[in-house]
Amino acid sequence: MEMPETVETPLLFQRTTENDNHDGPVPFESWGRYPRFPAKLVPLAWQSDFPRVVEEHDNMPTGALPVGMGRSYGDVGLLRDGHLLVMTGLDRLLHFDEQTGVLTCEAGVTLAQILDFAVPRGWFLPVTPGTKYVTIAGAIANDIHGKNHHVAGTFGNHVPMFELVRSDGTRMLCSPTQNADWYAATIGGMGLTGVITWAQLRLKKIVSRLIDYQGIQFHGVDEFLALTEQYKNVEYTVSWVDCASTGKNFARGVFMLGEHSVMPDELHESPEPKLVFPFNLPGFALNQYSVKAFNTVFFHKQIKRRVRALQDYEPFFYPLDAVLKWNRMYGKRGLLQFQYAIPWAHAREGTIAIMEAVAKSGLASFLAVLKVFGDVPSPGMMSFPQPGVTLALDFPIKPGKSFPLFDRLADMTLEFGGKLYPAKDARMTSGQFQTSYPQWQEFAKYKDPLLTSGFWERVTI
Amino acid sequence: MAKKILVLGATSSIAEHTARVWAKRGDSLYLVARNAEKLATVGADLKTRGASFVETKVADLDDLDLHPQLLAEAVTALGGLDIAYLAHGVLGDQAEAERDAIAAEAILHTNFVSPVSLLTWLANFCVKQKHGTLAVLSSVAGDRGRKSNYVYGSSKAGISAFLGGLRNRVDREGVSVVTIKPGPVKTPMTAGMEGNEKFADVSTVGKNIARAIDSRRDEVYVPGKWRIIMAIVRAVPESIFKKTNT
Ligand SMILES: Cc1cc2nc3c(=O)[nH]c(=O)nc-3n(C[C@H](O)[C@H](O)[C@H](O)COP(=O)(O)OP(=O)(O)OC[C@H]3O[C@@H](n4cnc5c(N)ncnc54)[C@H](O)[C@@H]3O)c2cc1C
Ligand SMILES: NC(=O)c1ccc[n+]([C@@H]2O[C@H](COP(=O)([O-])OP(=O)(O)OC[C@H]3O[C@@H](n4cnc5c(N)ncnc54)[C@H](OP(=O)(O)O)[C@@H]3O)[C@@H](O)[C@H]2O)c1
Numbered sequence: 001m002e003m004p005e006t007v008e009t010p011l012l013f014q015r016t017t018e019n020d021n022h023d024g025p026v027p028f029e030s031w032g033r034y035p036r037f038p039a040k041l042v043p044l045a046w047q048s049d050f051p052r053v054v055e056e057h058d059n060m061p062t063g064a065l066p067v068g069m070g071r072s073y074g075d076v077g078l079l080r081d082g083h084l085l086v087m088t089g090l091d092r093l094l095h096f097d098e099q100t101g102v103l104t105c106e107a108g109v110t111l112a113q114i115l116d117f118a119v120p121r122g123w124f125l126p127v128t129p130g131t132k133y134v135t136i137a138g139a140i141a142n143d144i145h146g147k148n149h150h151v152a153g154t155f156g157n158h159v160p161m162f163e164l165v166r167s168d169g170t171r172m173l174c175s176p177t178q179n180a181d182w183y184a185a186t187i188g189g190m191g192l193t194g195v196i197t198w199a200q201l202r203l204k205k206i207v208s209r210l211i212d213y214q215g216i217q218f219h220g221v222d223e224f225l226a227l228t229e230q231y232k233n234v235e236y237t238v239s240w241v242d243c244a245s246t247g248k249n250f251a252r253g254v255f256m257l258g259e260h261s262v263m264p265d266e267l268h269e270s271p272e273p274k275l276v277f278p279f280n281l282p283g284f285a286l287n288q289y290s291v292k293a294f295n296t297v298f299f300h301k302q303i304k305r306r307v308r309a310l311q312d313y314e315p316f317f318y319p320l321d322a323v324l325k326w327n328r329m330y331g332k333r334g335l336l337q338f339q340y341a342i343p344w345a346h347a348r349e350g351t352i353a354i355m356e357a358v359a360k361s362g363l364a365s366f367l368a369v370l371k372v373f374g375d376v377p378s379p380g381m382m383s384f385p386q387p388g389v390t391l392a393l394d395f396p397i398k399p400g401k402s403f404p405l406f407d408r409l410a411d412m413t414l415e416f417g418g419k420l421y422p423a424k425d426a427r428m429t430s431g432q433f434q435t436s437y438p439q440w441q442e443f444a445k446y447k448d449p450l451l452t453s454g455f456w457e458r459v460t461i
Numbered sequence: 462m463a464k465k466i467l468v469l470g471a472t473s474s475i476a477e478h479t480a481r482v483w484a485k486r487g488d489s490l491y492l493v494a495r496n497a498e499k500l501a502t503v504g505a506d507l508k509t510r511g512a513s514f515v516e517t518k519v520a521d522l523d524d525l526d527l528h529p530q531l532l533a534e535a536v537t538a539l540g541g542l543d544i545a546y547l548a549h550g551v552l553g554d555q556a557e558a559e560r561d562a563i564a565a566e567a568i569l570h571t572n573f574v575s576p577v578s579l580l581t582w583l584a585n586f587c588v589k590q591k592h593g594t595l596a597v598l599s600s601v602a603g604d605r606g607r608k609s610n611y612v613y614g615s616s617k618a619g620i621s622a623f624l625g626g627l628r629n630r631v632d633r634e635g636v637s638v639v640t641i642k643p644g645p646v647k648t649p650m651t652a653g654m655e656g657n658e659k660f661a662d663v664s665t666v667g668k669n670i671a672r673a674i675d676s677r678r679d680e681v682y683v684p685g686k687w688r689i690i691m692a693i694v695r696a697v698p699e700s701i702f703k704k705t706n707t
Contacts, residue, residue: 041658045474045649046499089474089649092506106502117510 031327032073033334034397034426037080037454045089047106047197051167054450057083063452064167066195068135069110072142073337074426075454076190082452085195087137093117094198101203102160107137107196114201116269123203124260124313126158130369132318137162137196142423143188143383145373145390147236147258147317150228153376154385156187162199167450171197176379185446188380190422192447192456208265211236211258211316214308219252221352227255228372235259236316243358243368243393251355253370258316270314336402336426338409339392341373342418347389350416354409358393361405368393381443384421392424403427422455433459463513464488465539467532469522469579470549472499474648475598478667479546479674480507489514491535494549495521514539522549523571525578532582542590544674545583547576547597551613552650558612565612572616577623584627587636596639596674597624601682604642604691607707628679637677641670644687 029036042053042064054060064083078084090106091113097103101123103114111125112132118124127146129139143156152158161175164186172194174183186193218224224239231237234257241253314321327335342350351370358368368391375387395402406427410420419436420428434440444460466483468476471492480490484507492507494500497519504517516538520527536542553568576597587593602610603617621640628638645651645660654660666683673681682688697705 043647043649043652045652047502048498092502093509094502094505096509 029078029334031071032337032424032426033327033332034336035075035078035454037075037078039079039082039084041086042083043086043089044108047090047163047165050085050165050195050197051169051450053085054167060450064450065453066107066137066141066191066451068108068138068141069133071131071134071138073335073424074422075458076142076422076425077138078454079452080454080457087135087195090197096121101205102200103203104198104200105136106198107162108135110135111139112270114203118203119206119209120267120269122205122207122267124206126202126204127152127155128317130318131321133321136199136201140187140196140199141189141191142421143378143380143385144423145385147238147371149376149385150232150237150372150374151235151376153374154187154378154380154383156379156383157376158202159187159379160200160202162186163197164194165197166194167448182446184379184381185443186380188378188383189443189446190382190453190455192451192453194448194451206260206267208261208263209267209313210261210263210265210310211313212261212308213256213258213311213316214306216255216257216306217252218255219249221251221348221355224251224253224255224370225348225372231255231257237371239370241355241368241370241391243355244362246356246359250359251352258311260313261310333397333399336395336397336406337392337421337424338395338406339390339421339424340409340413340418341384341386341388341390341421342413342416343386343388346416346418350413350418351389351391353416354391354412357405357409357412361401363395363398363401363405381439381446382422382437384419384423386419388418390421392421425455428459430459430461464543465491465541466544466546467491467493467535467539467542469493469545469547471517472496472503473548473550473598474650474663475643475646475666475670476546476548477503477506478664479548479670480512480667481510481664482668482671484508484510484512484515487511487513489539490516491539492517493520493522493531493535495519522575522579525575528578529582532579532586536586542583542586542593544594544596545579545587546674547579547595549575550598550616550650552610553613555610555612568612569616569619572613573619573623576620580623580627584631584636588631588634591635593635594637594639594674594677595624595627596641596670598641598643599624601642601644601687601691605694605702609707639674639678640680641673642680642682642687642691643670644682644684644690646683 044050060083062082063079064085065079066085066087067077068087070077087108090108092106095104111128111134114125115132127148129144129146139155140159143154145154161173164172164174164182172179172182174186176183216227218227236258239253239255241251370391373385373387373390378385410428410432413420414432414436466488468480468490470476472494483490490507490512492500492504500517500519504515508515520531550572551568558565558568580595583595597620599621600617602614603621606614624638624640631638643666646663646666647657647660648663651657651660661684669683
């Protein structure tokens with residue numbers, strides 16, 4: 001008997017099938033499948049490989065960028081014609097302190113691998129994004145957030161220490177007290193300050209895989225905000241919101257909340273996912289009608305106004321991970337993500353205005369996620385989360401339509417004092433970036449001269 | 462019962478991923494490799510994953526004189542021996558090996574002479590204790606010599622032949638010999654090869670190998686499809702094969 005091969009290293013980068021020439025750089029895409037840049041992949045296997053490999057490739061004159069699982073949507077993890085240092089070979093666990101729950105591991109260890117290790121021992125991730133197929137260093141480099149941001153802050157808030165290696169060979173231990181400026185620049189530093197070789201993560205205790213889950217229907221942004229206030233002490237809260245409907249169904253959604261069950265239960269490892277999305281759907285499959293239908297089904301699946309049940313953490317946190325390569329659902333053109341954070345001062349009006357613009361555009365948004373960011377300060381100089389409201393949308397890319405809408409939504413976001421999330425961006429202009437991240441020039445002082453990215457090249461011109 | 466396992470060439474990526482299966486179930490591991498820094502990292506990983514005992518030893522396995530002492534220390538530290546897993550090997554530079562006889566000899570030394578020496582000591586020990594599994598990473602490359610890597614291939618053909626004969630000798634003494642023939646696997650050894658993103662995933666390969674060793678298979682191809690592919694490749698008459706220029 002063979003193990004199924006597809007499930008093991010859930011796709012790193014998809015080599016696009018067109019232009020399969022093996023000698024030169026080949027086109028690679030991130031999770032959004034847009035944009036697509038040719039690059040040379042350089043797999044790293046050991047902590048000592050960087051910067052040694054730089055010399056082996058003629059000093060990488062076109063630049064380099066460390067990458068993890070390629071789960072960012074836009075171009076923070078891409079570099080046109082450069083060298084992508086693939087970190088997933090650094091997948092070793094180095095130490096686990098059973099007393100404090102601090103796990104020390106190499107940079108390319110994924111959150112899925114951490115869960116496989118930690119859950120049977122009664123520990124869980126302190127913060128998790130909507131997919132477990134991201135690396136610990138990728139999570140640090142985008143200072144990612146989860147459904148518990150309002151109580152736990154960002155991922156970086158739970159990273160006591162990591163090692164940063166610069167292209168000149170300097171190795172630094174970074175923590176809130178040691179090389180604190182490098183620590184702050186690297187958390188949310190988008191892989192530009194150096195290569196993280198290993199990191200520590202403070203896990204938290206659980207006694208069960210189960211989540212005590214509730215879903216509550218709401219209609220409109222005000223109901224959403226009221227529910228948020230009412231349940232602000234619940235650990236995980238997030239809302240799915242319908243961005244396609246107008247009129248009486250405008251901004252209807254399901255407010256989802258969850259807490260780790262405190263009833264001790266069997267703590268087994270997750271089974272490996274078996275389903276792989278088999279082919280690229282043709283572009284027309286995802287039009288506004290199919291999305292409306294999808295939304296209606298989703299909304300009414302929850303027939304009662306309120307449901308409460310115990311649910312395994314996998315479907316609660318990672319509903320999409322059960323189908324590997326689901327991004328193929330968007331066809332070859334790929335998808336655009338749009339995620340803003342708007343501070344409290346304009347959060348309500350901004351959210352309503354932007355959702356109205358989306359609904360009116362008729363451009364389908366398959367998944368829209370609405371959440372409130374809490375006021376735990378983000379540890380990174382460039383971190384995205386700030387107190388207020390965040391909304392994340394997906395658009396299948398449609399020529400001539402998606403980009404103008406996106407650009408308008410970005411302008412609106414800035415007018416409301418907000419900013420966009422680099423990990424999910426492929427469109428922001430340098431003007432928009434520099435206005436909403438005014439600290440960028442201070443950050444640029446920490447950039448490694450060898451490292452750069454499609455994103456950085458785009459927003460700093 | 463925790464198994465007592467000796468891993469030679471423990472910093473090999475395939476070996477690491479096999480040993481993770483053993484670590485997870487709490488086996489005892491004695492790890493030998495030549496690079497101290499890498500070995501320490503691998504040791505830490507396997508310990509963290511749950512190995513009940515991990516000891517590391519830095520040694521260059523090309524040095525045959527070290528072998529008897531090294532193996533004695535390993536067996537002593539483990540308090541016995543259930544499995545010896547030989548993973549060290551080099552791909553070498555075929556072009557260089559065609560020009561330079563010493564380069565060719567070096568490949569044969571690491572991939573053939575060194576394991577033969579180790580297996581001679583190990584087999585005699587296991588026969589004496591009437592127990593033990595000897596598992597060795599050979600390769601599909603040993604099934605037929607090809608233009609592109611025949612020096613490496615011949616070292617693997619040699620070890621496969623040696624293992625076949627050894628199995629025949631020790632089978633009735635309670636000792637198992639497992640010949641492992643991986644197809645192309647994504648590891649540092651193949652990082653420079655073209656088309657390598659289509660190679661087999663090393664973590665899956667590691668798990669399959671651990672399973673084959675547990676069930677004391679005589680000869681195993683991983684992934685399994687390589688048994689069929691190599692049967693076909695071997696069946697091509699030499700008069701035609703020589704013209705394929707691969
Ligand atoms: C389905 C889905 C759901 C998601 N949900 C969320 C969510 O809820 N919240 C959220 O915040 N994000 C979310 N994301 C985005 C994702 O969490 C981030 O993009 C994450 O950073 C991806 O990690 P990765 O390992 O794939 O890194 P990549 O995408 O490969 O790289 C991300 C960044 O990390 C840098 N990097 C990688 N390795 C290193 C290293 N060793 N040293 C230094 N820098 C490095 C890269 O240069 C790049 O800038 C989601 C993504 C998907 C696909
Ligand atoms: N990858 C494949 O496609 C493939 C296919 C078929 C068979 N194999 C075989 O599988 C085995 C493992 O290979 P791999 O793919 O895991 O590659 P790998 O990660 O490069 O492992 C090879 C290991 O052998 C070690 N080694 C080499 N010479 C040594 C010596 N004299 N003393 C001690 N250790 C030595 C290397 O140590 P250093 O790191 O210190 O150099 C390295 O750790 C090899 O025998 C290989 O021939 C591999």
